[in-house]
Amino acid sequence: MLKNLFNHNCFVYFSGLNFISLSFEYFISKRILKSETKGKKVSQAIVRISVISIALAIVVNLITIAVVKGFQNQIREKVTGFNSHFSIMNVSSSNMHESTPFIKNQALFDQISKIDGVKSISSIAYKPVLFQSDRNQRTVKLNDSKDTTIVEQNVHGGLLKGVENAYDWSFFKENLKEGKIPVFDKNDISYQILISQNIASKLNYKVGDTIRTYFVRSMPTLKKLIISGIYSTGLEEHDSKIALCDLRLVQELNDWGIQASVTVDDTVYHTPGFQDQLIIRVNARGGAGQFRYDWGNGPEIFSAKTFNADQDTVIKVVVSDFTTSILNTQSLSIEDTTIIKIKVNGIKNSVNDFKFEDGTTLKKDFHSIDGTNYSIQCSNKVIEVEETPGKGSHQQYIAGYEIGINDWARMDELRVKLKEQVEFKPTEKGEVLKLVSIEDAESDIFLWLDFLDLNVVIILTLMVVIGIINMGSALLVLIIVRTNFIGILKALGAKDWSIRKIFLYQTSGLILKGMLYGNAIGLAIAFLQWQFKIIKLNPEVYYLSTVPIELTFMNWLLLNLGTLIICIAALIIPSVVITRINPSKAVKFN
Numbered sequence: 001m002l003k004n005l006f007n008h009n010c011f012v013y014f015s016g017l018n019f020i021s022l023s024f025e026y027f028i029s030k031r032i033l034k035s036e037t038k039g040k041k042v043s044q045a046i047v048r049i050s051v052i053s054i055a056l057a058i059v060v061n062l063i064t065i066a067v068v069k070g071f072q073n074q075i076r077e078k079v080t081g082f083n084s085h086f087s088i089m090n091v092s093s094s095n096m097h098e099s100t101p102f103i104k105n106q107a108l109f110d111q112i113s114k115i116d117g118v119k120s121i122s123s124i125a126y127k128p129v130l131f132q133s134d135r136n137q138r139t140v141k142l143n144d145s146k147d148t149t150i151v152e153q154n155v156h157g158g159l160l161k162g163v164e165n166a167y168d169w170s171f172f173k174e175n176l177k178e179g180k181i182p183v184f185d186k187n188d189i190s191y192q193i194l195i196s197q198n199i200a201s202k203l204n205y206k207v208g209d210t211i212r213t214y215f216v217r218s219m220p221t222l223k224k225l226i227i228s229g230i231y232s233t234g235l236e237e238h239d240s241k242i243a244l245c246d247l248r249l250v251q252e253l254n255d256w257g258i259q260a261s262v263t264v265d266d267t268v269y270h271t272p273g274f275q276d277q278l279i280i281r282v283n284a285r286g287g288a289g290q291f292r293y294d295w296g297n298g299p300e301i302f303s304a305k306t307f308n309a310d311q312d313t314v315i316k317v318v319v320s321d322f323t324t325s326i327l328n329t330q331s332l333s334i335e336d337t338t339i340i341k342i343k344v345n346g347i348k349n350s351v352n353d354f355k356f357e358d359g360t361t362l363k364k365d366f367h368s369i370d371g372t373n374y375s376i377q378c379s380n381k382v383i384e385v386e387e388t389p390g391k392g393s394h395q396q397y398i399a400g401y402e403i404g405i406n407d408w409a410r411m412d413e414l415r416v417k418l419k420e421q422v423e424f425k426p427t428e429k430g431e432v433l434k435l436v437s438i439e440d441a442e443s444d445i446f447l448w449l450d451f452l453d454l455n456v457v458i459i460l461t462l463m464v465v466i467g468i469i470n471m472g473s474a475l476l477v478l479i480i481v482r483t484n485f486i487g488i489l490k491a492l493g494a495k496d497w498s499i500r501k502i503f504l505y506q507t508s509g510l511i512l513k514g515m516l517y518g519n520a521i522g523l524a525i526a527f528l529q530w531q532f533k534i535i536k537l538n539p540e541v542y543y544l545s546t547v548p549i550e551l552t553f554m555n556w557l558l559l560n561l562g563t564l565i566i567c568i569a570a571l572i573i574p575s576v577v578i579t580r581i582n583p584s585k586a587v588k589f590n
Contacts, residue, residue: 025498029505032482050474051514057463058518058563059525064459065555066526070548072449076408078235078543079442081171082242084120084402085411087441088422091432093400095441097126097159101256101397102431103334111421112403117414120168120404125250125397129160129243130214131195133203156202158241160193160213162250168404172231172244179207179229182244190246193225196239197232206230215253218285223249234546236539248395257393258286260319260336264376264385266361268354269306275351277306278376278383280315280340286392287321294318307342309376309383310349315340319390334397336390346381353379411437445543464563467514468570475507475574483581490583500575504568511567515560526551 083096088108093099104123112121133154139147169181172194182192193211205211207227215221225245233239265279281304284291292299295317307313320335355363355377367373372387405414415437422435439446479486489499529535530549539545 025501026505029502029509032485032502032506046477047474047510050470051510051517053470054467054511054514054563054567055518055521057467058515058560059522060463061460061559061563062519062522062551062556063525064456065559066549066551067547068452068456069552069555070550071452071542071544073550074548075235075445075449075543077171078233078238079445080404080438081175081233082235082238083438083441084168085405085408085438086403086415086418087400087436087438088403088418088433089400089436091434096124096400096436099126099399101125101254101399102433103396103427103429104398105427108421108427108433109401112401112418115414115417115421117405117407117410117417118403119406120166120402122164122167122402123247123398123400124167124402125162125247125254125399127160127162127215127250127253129158131156131158131199131203131243132212132214133205136204154203156199158199158243160250160253161242161244162247163244164247171233172229175231175233177230177232179227182228182246184246184248189248189252191223191225191249192228192245194229194231194244195227196242197230198236198239199243200227200230217253217255221253223253234539235543237543247398251394251397252392254397255286255394256397257334257395258284258291258319258321258336259390259392259394260284260317260338261387261389262315262317262338262340263387264340264362264364265304266364268352268362275308276354277352278309280305280307282317282319282338284319284321284336286394290322292320292322294320309342309352310344312343312348313341315342334393336393338390339388341386341388343384343386344381345384346378348381350380355379411439460559464566467511467563468567471507471511471567471571472574474510475503475571476577478503478506479575479577486578486581487583490581496579500572500578503575503578504571507571508564508568511564515563519556519560523551 087096089096090100090102109121112118133152133156136152137149138152139149141147165184165186173181177197179194182190182194184190184192193213195205195211200206203211205227207230209227210224211227213223213225215223231239260282262280262282265281267279268276269279270276282293284293284303291303292301293303294300295302295305295315299318299320305315307315316337316339318335318337357363363377364374365377367375372389374385376383376385403418405411415435419435422433424432426432486499490496526549529547533546535547537544537546
């Protein structure tokens with residue numbers, strides 16, 4: 001009868017009038033786990049060590065996953081916050097910070113905006129800048145006990161990033177420490193600037209202060225910008241150099257496109273037998289330098305014309321530039337228009353009798369500080385001149401586009417879609433563009449982040465192996481101390497696999513116990529670090545100021561299920577020793 005009982009798949013346990021149908025193996029394992037059998041004191045230490053090893057494995061693995069995922073996600077978010085997921089730039093550019101400009105392409109902008117998964121697209125430009133602090137005086141005492149005053153004025157190199165109001169400010173809003181995000185005027189260039197806490201601390205600036213910035217152009221240029229806000233991301237490599245301002249300011253400072261102005265030369269054109277004539281000259285700069293001037297009869301190469309100055313007139317000159325693309329095609333650049341108004345006060349259509357300062361230079365009386373309004377003196381008339389320089393075409397040029405996406409997991413998919421829209425499709429001006437992902441632009445950082453995955457695999461494997469070895473040892477000890485019990489079960493007709501399952505259930509309970517302790521300790525440590533930032537880091541080395549913690553429910557679940565399944569599966573092998581136990585010898589041994 002007992003033999004038949006062991007052959008059934010269930011065991012009935014009576015408790016008063018109630019009964020519960022249990023697995024035979026599970027029922028026996030629960031009983032012997034709590035029993036006071038011979039040899040328990042010997043096995044107790046081994047069992048405790050095994051439970052502790054499983055708990056330690058869970059703690060280490062939980063912390064490892066939380067820290068590595070935190071590192072990867074936070075650094076990835078910060079790097080993409082500064083540079084976005086994808087960038088579009090001129091094919092001849094090596095990076096966005098020193099890129100060759102190209103003309104805004106509204107058609108391309110609209111096409112990319114419609115792609116599913118694209119969160120934002122914005123025009124950007126960069127300009128190297130030198131920040132200068134205010135003068136700071138302090139008194140120090142020398143070795144001879146005399147006081148002396150030291151005047152300090154610090155400088156700090158950086159990179160000015162020009163953006164539009166439509167720029168995705170969410171990253172900087174999350175990391176804003178003081179002040180507010182700049183808001184740019186729609187009509188005029190804004191002089192607000194967002195700087196990092198790193199720069200503000202080094203130069204002793206605060207929100208609302210005016211910061212002096214110097215730029216290299218044809219000659220050094222000083223701009224005074226107003227600090228609207230201060231941010232801090234903890235990514236010191238970028239915090240120490242990046243400041244954000246109005247895109248139009250950077251476009252102007254980069255002297256992109258062409259800029260034209262028209263003026264009256266200081267000398268006159270003299271031909272014997274004819275009256276002297278004014279020389280109207282166009283000054284153009286920027287572009288490729290292959291300028292064409294349209295004085296009203298189509299583009300030509302002549303930048304100057306003569307004028308009799310005997311009547312009122314308005315002269316408008318349209319300046320363009322011949323550019324050669326990478327495809328060896330020539331096209332005219334975006335044009336710039338400059339105007340000069342000449343008004344004759346006095347006897348018109350009379351012979352010019354100009355007055356000169358030194359016999360060669362025309363006498364000009366200036367009416368404006370910038371020198372665009374002035375009068376030229378003659379003996380019988382006064383010629384009033386008003387110059388209107390062109391606004392320039394720099395606002396039509398950008399360093400590139402930044403594209404943000406909604407889901408990092410779709411990077412590869414969206415890379416293919418974006419390349420189809422961008423690459424191998426020259427613009428109307430013959431410009432060829434390329435798509436660069438943040439993984440390519442910041443390859444060193446992302447290679448380091450990918451290498452962390454290998455570290456995680458190594459640590460997880462080692463800790464699980466340690467747990468398996470210890471649990472295997474515990475299982476063998478439990479089998480040894482219950483050799484007599486195993487012999488009795490075999491004598492009563494229990495199969496080897498049923499007896500093995502009894503001990504696997506028993507060790508599974510120990511594994512679950514260790515996992516419970518490990519999760520409690522590991523989650524508590526992770527919570528304390530996440531909440532109070534206890535462990536600090538050197539941001540110059542690790543890009544972060546504190547150890548980051550990020551643990552999702554799915555990561556936690558997979559870690560625990562994986563540990564449980566692997567450990568139980570690995571214990572099947574040492575449980576084979578049960579099949580080697582002879583019932584007669586085991587009972588006799590007892």
